Structures are given as C-alpha cells and as structure tokens.
Amino acid sequence: MDNFTFYAPTYFDFGRGAEAHVAELVRRFGGSRVLLHYGGGSIKKSGLYDRVKSVLSEAGLFAAELGGVKPNPRSGLVYEGIELCRKENIDFILAVGGGSTIDSSKAIAAGSLYDGDFLDFYHGKAKIERALPIGTILTIAAAGSEGSPNTVITDEATLLKKGTKSDVLRPKFSILNPELTCTLPAYQTAAGATDMIAHVCERYFSNTEETEITDRLCEAVMKTVIYEAPRAIREPDNYEARANLMWAGMLAHNNSCGVGRVQDWASHHIEHELSALYDVTHGAGLAVIMPKWMRYVLEINPDKCVLFATRVWDIPLNEENPRETALAGIEAFEAFLREIGMPSSFAEIGARAEDIPLMADKLLGGRKTEGNYVKLKRDDVIKIYENAL
Amino acid sequence: MDNFTFYAPTYFDFGRGAEAHVAELVRRFGGSRVLLHYGGGSIKKSGLYDRVKSVLSEAGLFAAELGGVKPNPRSGLVYEGIELCRKENIDFILAVGGGSTIDSSKAIAAGSLYDGDFLDFYHGKAKIERALPIGTILTIAAAGSEGSPNTVITDEATLLKKGTKSDVLRPKFSILNPELTCTLPAYQTAAGATDMIAHVCERYFSNTEETEITDRLCEAVMKTVIYEAPRAIREPDNYEARANLMWAGMLAHNNSCGVGRVQDWASHHIEHELSALYDVTHGAGLAVIMPKWMRYVLEINPDKCVLFATRVWDIPLNEENPRETALAGIEAFEAFLREIGMPSSFAEIGARAEDIPLMADKLLGGRKTEGNYVKLKRDDVIKIYENAL
Numbered sequence: 001m002d003n004f005t006f007y008a009p010t011y012f013d014f015g016r017g018a019e020a021h022v023a024e025l026v027r028r029f030g031g032s033r034v035l036l037h038y039g040g041g042s043i044k045k046s047g048l049y050d051r052v053k054s055v056l057s058e059a060g061l062f063a064a065e066l067g068g069v070k071p072n073p074r075s076g077l078v079y080e081g082i083e084l085c086r087k088e089n090i091d092f093i094l095a096v097g098g099g100s101t102i103d104s105s106k107a108i109a110a111g112s113l114y115d116g117d118f119l120d121f122y123h124g125k126a127k128i129e130r131a132l133p134i135g136t137i138l139t140i141a142a143a144g145s146e147g148s149p150n151t152v153i154t155d156e157a158t159l160l161k162k163g164t165k166s167d168v169l170r171p172k173f174s175i176l177n178p179e180l181t182c183t184l185p186a187y188q189t190a191a192g193a194t195d196m197i198a199h200v201c202e203r204y205f206s207n208t209e210e211t212e213i214t215d216r217l218c219e220a221v222m223k224t225v226i227y228e229a230p231r232a233i234r235e236p237d238n239y240e241a242r243a244n245l246m247w248a249g250m251l252a253h254n255n256s257c258g259v260g261r262v263q264d265w266a267s268h269h270i271e272h273e274l275s276a277l278y279d280v281t282h283g284a285g286l287a288v289i290m291p292k293w294m295r296y297v298l299e300i301n302p303d304k305c306v307l308f309a310t311r312v313w314d315i316p317l318n319e320e321n322p323r324e325t326a327l328a329g330i331e332a333f334e335a336f337l338r339e340i341g342m343p344s345s346f347a348e349i350g351a352r353a354e355d356i357p358l359m360a361d362k363l364l365g366g367r368k369t370e371g372n373y374v375k376l377k378r379d380d381v382i383k384i385y386e387n388a389l
Numbered sequence: 390m391d392n393f394t395f396y397a398p399t400y401f402d403f404g405r406g407a408e409a410h411v412a413e414l415v416r417r418f419g420g421s422r423v424l425l426h427y428g429g430g431s432i433k434k435s436g437l438y439d440r441v442k443s444v445l446s447e448a449g450l451f452a453a454e455l456g457g458v459k460p461n462p463r464s465g466l467v468y469e470g471i472e473l474c475r476k477e478n479i480d481f482i483l484a485v486g487g488g489s490t491i492d493s494s495k496a497i498a499a500g501s502l503y504d505g506d507f508l509d510f511y512h513g514k515a516k517i518e519r520a521l522p523i524g525t526i527l528t529i530a531a532a533g534s535e536g537s538p539n540t541v542i543t544d545e546a547t548l549l550k551k552g553t554k555s556d557v558l559r560p561k562f563s564i565l566n567p568e569l570t571c572t573l574p575a576y577q578t579a580a581g582a583t584d585m586i587a588h589v590c591e592r593y594f595s596n597t598e599e600t601e602i603t604d605r606l607c608e609a610v611m612k613t614v615i616y617e618a619p620r621a622i623r624e625p626d627n628y629e630a631r632a633n634l635m636w637a638g639m640l641a642h643n644n645s646c647g648v649g650r651v652q653d654w655a656s657h658h659i660e661h662e663l664s665a666l667y668d669v670t671h672g673a674g675l676a677v678i679m680p681k682w683m684r685y686v687l688e689i690n691p692d693k694c695v696l697f698a699t700r701v702w703d704i705p706l707n708e709e710n711p712r713e714t715a716l717a718g719i720e721a722f723e724a725f726l727r728e729i730g731m732p733s734s735f736a737e738i739g740a741r742a743e744d745i746p747l748m749a750d751k752l753l754g755g756r757k758t759e760g761n762y763v764k765l766k767r768d769d770v771i772k773i774y775e776n777a778l
Contacts, residue, residue: 247603
C-alpha cells in the first residue's frame with residue numbers, strides 16, 4: 001500500500017424528503033446569497049425546482065439562478081456563472097441535478113475566486129487553492145461528483161474534455177434523496193451504473209501490491225451495482241434499488257476505494273474523446289471502451305483481470321489457465337452491460353473510424369503514454385478504439 | 390435502507406513517517422497550545438514521544454502533557470486533563486496512542502468547554518455541543534476512535550463503563566503510520582482485530598432490509614481483517630499486513646459500514662461489563678462474548694447469521710438446513726479467534742459466574758431489553774454470560 005492522504009468532509013443527508021433541509025444546510029455552511037445552478041426542464045417538471053426555490057425563499061436566502069447545464073458541461077456556461085456570481089456577490093453555489101451540473105458548479109466556484117481564465121485549472125496551468133462553497137441536491141446516481149473533489153469540463157473552443165480536482169471542491173453538503181432518481185429513464189440509469197463500475201475499475205486495476213482493504217471495498221461497490229442496476233431498470237420506482245445505487249455511486253468516486261494505490265484512468269480518458277467529439281453519454285461511451293480496454297490489457301498484465309473475474313463475477317479460478325478465467329470475467333461484464341441496455345460499439349454511439357487518429361492525438365496531447373496498469377502508447381490506444389468499431 | 394446523515398471530516402495522513410507532519414497539521418486545524426495526551430512508556434521506549442515533542446517544539450508550538458492513560462480509560466485522569474487544559478489555555482488536544490488515549494482525549498476535549506461534570510455526557514444527562522479540536526497519532530489498530538465520533542470512559546466511582554458520541558468529537562486529523570504498530574505484541578494485535586470484527590458485526594447484524602451496499606462494505610472489512618490479522622501475528626514487522634489492518638480498523642468504526650441501518654451493540658455492552666469489572670482487554674472480552682451472542686440469536690433470528698456464514702466465511706449454503714450453514718459460519722469465526730490466540734471463556738479472562746446477575750443488572754440499568762437484532766431481556770443476557778463460563 002502506498003502512503004496517502006484522505007479527506008472527505010462532505011456532510012451527507014440521505015433519504016426520503018431530504019431536500020427539505022436545504023436552506024438549513026446552506027446556512028450551516030455559511031451561505032446567504034445562493035446561485036441555484038441546474039440543467040434543463042426535468043427538475044421543473046418534477047416539482048423539485050419549485051420546492052427548492054420555496055424552501056430557500058422561506059428561509060430568507062437570496063437566490064440567483066442559472067439553468068441550462070448540458071451533459072458534458074461546457075465552458076461557455078461556466079463563464080456566465082462566474083460573471084453572475086461576481087455581479088450578485090454570491091457566497092454559495094447550490095447544484096441541483098446530476099454530475100454535469102455539479103461539475104459545472106465546481107468550475108464556477110473555483111473560477112469566481114480566480115483572476116485568470118478558469119480553464120487554466122483544467123489545462124494544468126494553475127492549481128485550485130480557493131473556491132466558493134458548494135452544496136448539491138443530486139438527481140442522477142452516476143458521476144459521484146456529489147462526494148468527489150473532481151470536475152470535468154469541455155472547452156468549447158477546442159472540444160477538449162478536461163478534468164481537474166482539489167479538496168476545496170468537495171461539496172460542503174450533498175442531499176441524496178433516492179426518490180428523485182426514480183423518474184430516471186432506463187438508459188440513463190444504465191449509463192449511470194456503468195459510470196460507477198468504471199470509476200471503481202479505474203482504481204481496482206492497479207499494480208500496487210498488498211491492497212487487500214481497497215480491493216475488497218472496490219469489489220463491494222461493484223457487486224452492489226451489478227445487483228441493483230438491473231432491479232432499478234426493471235422496477236424504476238424501487239426505492240431500495242435506487243437507494244443502494246445512489247450510495248454506491250458516491251462511494252465509487254469519493255476515493256475511499258482508491259486510496260494508497262496507483263490508479264489507471266485510461267478508459268475514462270479514451271472515452272472522454274468520444275464524449276467531446278460526439279456528445280455521447282459518458283456512461284454509454286464507457287460501456288463501449290472499458291471491456292475493450294480490459295481485453296487489451298489482459299494479454300499484457302492479467303493478474304487483476306483474474307481477480308476481477310473470480311471476486312466480482314464469481315468465476316471459478318481455472319488454475320491451469322487463469323487467462324480463461326479472466327476472459328470469462330470480461331465476458332460476464334459484457335453480458336451485464338448488454339443486459340442493462342448499454343452499447344458496445346462505435347456504430348451504436350455514432351462514432352467514426354476516421355476520427356480515431358485525431359482522438360488518439362488529442363488524448364495523448366504530446367504525452368508518450370496513457371494509463372498506469374498498462375502504459376498505453378499511441379498504437380495501443382488506436383487498437384483499443386479499433387476493437388470498438 | 391433507512392434515512393441517514395453521514396459526516397466524517399477527519400483528515401487522514403496515512404503511511405510511513407507520517408508523524409513528521411504533526412506540527413503542520415496542528416496548525417492547519419487551528420492549534421497553538423497543545424495538550425499532548427498519552428499512555429505509558431511504550432511511546433517513550435519507541436522514540437515516538439521524543440520525535441513528536443521535537444517536531445512540536447521546532448514549530449514553536451506550546452505543549453503541556455498528560456500521560457498515564459490506562460486501557461479502559463478512567464474518569465480520574467479526564468478530570469486532571471480538563472483542569473490542565475483550563476490552566477494552560479489549551480486550544481488543541483493531541484492524542485498519541487491507541488483507542489483508550491483517544492477516548493480519554495475526547496472526554497477532555499468536551500469536558501473542557503462544559504461547566505458541569507463531564508460524566509453528564511456519558512450518563513445521558515447532557516449533549517455534547519462543543520469540544521476542543523483533537524488530532525491523533527495512532528499506535529494501535531483496534532478501536533477505530535481515530536475516525537469515529539465515539540468515546541467510552543469508565544466512571545471510577547461506579548465502575549460503569551459508558552459511551553457517548555458527537556460529530557464534534559471526530560478528530561480533525563489522524564496520523565496513521567502502520568510502522569508504529571509493528572511492535573505491538575501478538576495478543577494485542579489479535580484483540581485489536583477482534584474489536585474491528587465486532588465493530589462491523591454490531592452493524593452487520595441488523596433487521597433493516599435492503600442494505601446491499603453496507604452489507605457488502607461490512608463483508609469487505611471483515612474479510613480483510615480475517616486475512617491480515619494472522620499475517621500480522623505471524624510476521625509482526627509485515628508493513629503491508631499492518632497497513633491493511635490499520636485502515637480496516639478505521640473503516641470498521643467510522644460508521645461508513647453502518648449508515649442507513651438499525652445497529653445492534655448488544656455484544657459490546659455485554660462485554661463492557663466484563664472490562665469494567667475485571668479490566669479485561671476489550672477485544673479479548675469480545676472474543677468471549679460475540680460468538681456466544683451469535684449462537685444465541687441464531688436460534689431466534691437466523692437470516693443474518695446465514696449471510697455471515699456464506700459471504701464472510703465462504704460456507705456453501707445448505708438450502709435444506711440454513712441453520713447448519715449459519716452454525717458452520719460461527720464455528721469458523723470461533724476457530725479464527727482461537728487461531729489468533731483469543732480466549733473463549735470466563736475462566737480464561739478471570740471472570741466469575743457469581744458476578745453474572747450483577748453484570749446483567751448494570752448492563753440493563755433499568756431498561757427492559759438490550760440490542761436490536763434480537764431484543765435481549767435480562768434472562769437472555771444471563772444465558773449468554775452463562776454460555777461463556
């Protein structure tokens with residue numbers, strides 16, 4: 001196990017009706033002038049928007065608002081949010097929505113207290129030292145941004161999808177009411193579950209030795225998602241399935257599964273190029289890429305693939321041919337993704353073979369390799385894309 | 390899953406040499422006048438005491454000190470600590486030691502800012518609203534106090550061992566260097582591991598339905614302890630075994646395994662009477678009580694006992710006779726406790742049959758039942774003690 005630090009000071013309020021506590025939580029964490037940041041019409045249709053507005057206003061909290069966050073959130077709206085925060089002297093950002101809305105809020109929170117271009121943080125030109133406090137009301141169990149220090153934004157000028165992180169971006173509070181996710185369509189539920197498994201796999205596939213505790217935690221979260229996602233898709237109103245998925249999604253990305261080990265993140269970065277070019281749902285893109293990445297690395301570094309098969313998919317270990325065991329695990333993962341309705345090829349997500357060299361170049365951005373479990377060169381990345389055609 | 394809140398804002402600095410960061414962390418969390426609280430000679434023998442003193446003094450931090458914490462920490466030393474804090478205007482308490490030292494520090498931290506008798510908190514007469522900030526340097530992987538809101542103190546006047554908790558008692562930071570635990574004797578290592586498993590079992594054995602994610606997390610922590618504890622006992626200097634145990638011990642009690650479910654805690658309370666009367670090592674007392682409790686509740690409420698057997702001990706499910714499966718799980722647990730050198734009876738820990746009625750009365754303290762997985766009446770508690778003779 002490697003040395004690490006872990007600091008996850010988000011206050012979670014989990015359960016039915018928890019959004020009723022939002023004003024009290026904003027005040028507890030020092031907010032008085034709130035930017036209410038959200039996506040499209042779904043929170044208006046569900047009545048959540050009205051409930052939140054009225055709780056804030058009854059508590060005497062000022063609320064400016066900025067809607068319109070899109071999946072794969074864009075830099076343009078972040079600039080608007082920063083301007084609005086400055087104009088209205090905002091001291092707290094409340095994100096109501098899924099990972100895109102929370103990631104956009106984090107960008108606004110850091111950008112508002114920075115004199116330069118907020119994209120400096122995402123292009124590695126500056127480090128986030130300060131940010132406005134953030135709270136969230138989560139409506140999609142997927143990205144884990146409600147408990148993570150991470151944010152991903154698409155630079156509209158270049159269509160580069162870039163991430164950054166800082167402990168100051170961890171939300172002060174996150175309200176997780178599983179009821180709010182019951183209206184989520186099957187496809188988005190499945191894409192969310194895929195994203196959760198991918199967040200865990202990026203940590204699980206590691207060459208760091210002697211990581212029993214975090215291996216086991218990774219497996220716990222993956223097994224939960226594998227059990228609960230099909231239930232939530234079959235029975236959208238199943239509160240218990242939604243609740244277990246929602247908490248698993250937070251754990252998948254708050255790094256409790258990833259401390260003390262070198263992480264990979266190649267699949268995420270390979271997928272980011274698909275999302276940036278074709279505006280693919282992130283989880284759906286991961287469903288296409290992740291198993292192809294596994295099949296590719298299996299031939300080079302099989303150990304963790306074998307563990308993934310035996311412990312996560314309950315494949316009996318074939319001691320004479322562990323590669324067969326590992327392959328059966330990947331096949332079980334692929335079957336699971338098919339079962340929940342996820343795509344498995346470029347054709348299904350509208351991606352094009354001719355863009356592969358461009359995506360590989362954008363992904364590497366001058367670096368020699370991508371990922372850690374296996375260090376992938378440009379040729380390897382291209383082969384993984386090609387295997388997904 | 391039940392509604393819950395979860396707030397665990399402790400900063401963990403984990404790994405080799407992490408204690409070198411102690412002064413920087415004290416300052417980060419607002420300390421300038423420190424009470425250094427510790428137990429006996431072991432931190433002096435190991436050189437840790439000198440290292441900590443010199444780091445604090447080089448950083449220009451004032452440090453008063455109070456040693457002498459004993460296992461099953463007593464109220465007398467807490468009163469001394471409170472007086473010292475007031476006299477020296479202490480603004481930060483640094484606990485260097487195991488769970489007893491940290492629990493004693495938490496009592497001092499809350500008591501220093503309270504006008505009444507600090508034991509009011511432990512006897513349920515007052516609620517902890519404020520406390521001095523605490524930091525810890527952990528030297529024993531066991532109690533989980535380094536990441537928990539809990540504290541247990543023995544009232545010297547009555548020999549009642551009582552617990553209380555508050556999120557304000559969670560340490561601001563905890564330094565976890567597994568190297569510091571390599572000198573721990575086999576018996577204490579085993580007692581610590583037993584305590585960890587017990588902390589998880591108190592949460593695992595629950596009647597709350599649909600708790601897949603926390604069930605799986607509980608199993609992950611238990612499986613890790615079951616794998617690593619015998620390794621740490623066989624090879625005391627095995628850093629990796631110590632590291633996995635140390636992080637598992639924190640997770641076993643910071644409540645990440647226990648959110649959203651009704652917890653039990655009968656075994657802990659039944660054991661506390663043993664520790665209070667005979668000053669038994671807490672983990673050793675738990676090794677005596679917990680399997681007896683399991684055998685007793687199995688006959689009334691078998692479901693979770695079956696899951697414990699199949700998932701934690703890999704016992705194949707006997708569908709025609711799940712009780713047999715559950716029993717095999719408890720036997721596996723008992724064999725594990727024997728293997729790591731833990732006692733299994735009153736005789737081995739110097740406890741006496743004639744004290745059983747007294748212990749049962751003290752335990753219930755006027756309440757009708759104890760525990761939740763099965764609500765134990767006085768007769769049930771007496772039978773569990775008797776089964777441990």
